[in-house]
Amino acid sequence: xxxxxxxxxxxxxxxxxxxxxxxxxxxxxxxxxxxxxxxxxxxxxxxxxxxxxxxxxxxxxxxxxxxxxxxxxxxxxxxxxxxxxxxxxxxxxxxxxxxxxxxxxxxxxxxxxxxxxxxxxxxxxxxxxxxxxxxxxxxxxxxxxxxxxxxxxxxxxxxxxxxxxxxxxxxxxx
Numbered sequence: 056x057x058x059x060x061x062x063x064x065x066x067x068x069x070x071x072x073x074x075x076x077x078x079x080x081x082x083x084x085x086x087x088x089x090x091x092x093x094x095x096x097x098x099x100x101x102x103x104x105x106x107x108x109x110x111x112x113x114x115x116x117x118x119x120x121x122x123x124x125x126x127x128x129x130x131x132x133x134x135x136x137x138x139x140x141x142x143x144x145x146x147x148x149x150x151x152x153x154x155x156x157x158x159x160x161x162x163x164x165x166x167x168x169x170x171x172x173x174x175x176x177x178x179x180x181x182x183x184x185x186x187x188x189x190x191x192x193x194x195x196x197x198x199x200x201x202x203x204x205x206x207x208x209x210x211x212x213x214x215x216x217x218x219x220x221x222x223x224x225x226x227x228x229x
Contacts, residue, residue, distance in 0.1 A: 061120040064124050073134055073135065074134050077134065077141050080141035081137075093140050093144065099136050103136060110122075110126065164207060167195050167196050168207065169193070171194060172192075172193040177190055177191070178192070
């Protein structure tokens with residue numbers, strides 16, 4: 056939390072790291088010739104436009120501290136969308152096997168989640184340290200079942216087209 060901002064506004068180190076990463080990639084993009092736009096580029100810009108428009112429409116109806124907080128959330132959202140585009144640029148420019156890295160990361164998260172669930176299913180002992188009571192939930196290494204589940208589902212979405220492609224070739228479904 057920065058001293059000159061309201062308490063509701065917090066800037067995380069991850070936000071700064073992603074912003075610096077995005078800026079470094081943007082400077083590399085300007086050094087090169089124009090290239091094709093990444094997947095969902097236009098749709099993302101439309102979404103961000105309407106997000107900014109809704110903030111602008113409601114700007115005079117909410118207190119300034121809330122407006123400032125909402126503005127920082129919008130900046131964070133733009134920053135994270137930029138991270139997606141920066142990774143997309145790096146994947147096409149440097150031929151980084153990004154999908155393979157994401158798959159192995161998701162697989163690692165799944166293995167650690169399964170180990171945690173099988174070896175220590177009762178995590179209520181962490182309640183005294185300020186954590187939620189997690190009883191028979193896979194919290195993985197994040198100590199958050201919702202975030203852990205989100206990453207597992209995103210990994211499944213990443214792998215599902217490959218699985219369906221192999222199953223379709225065997226004429227088992229569709």
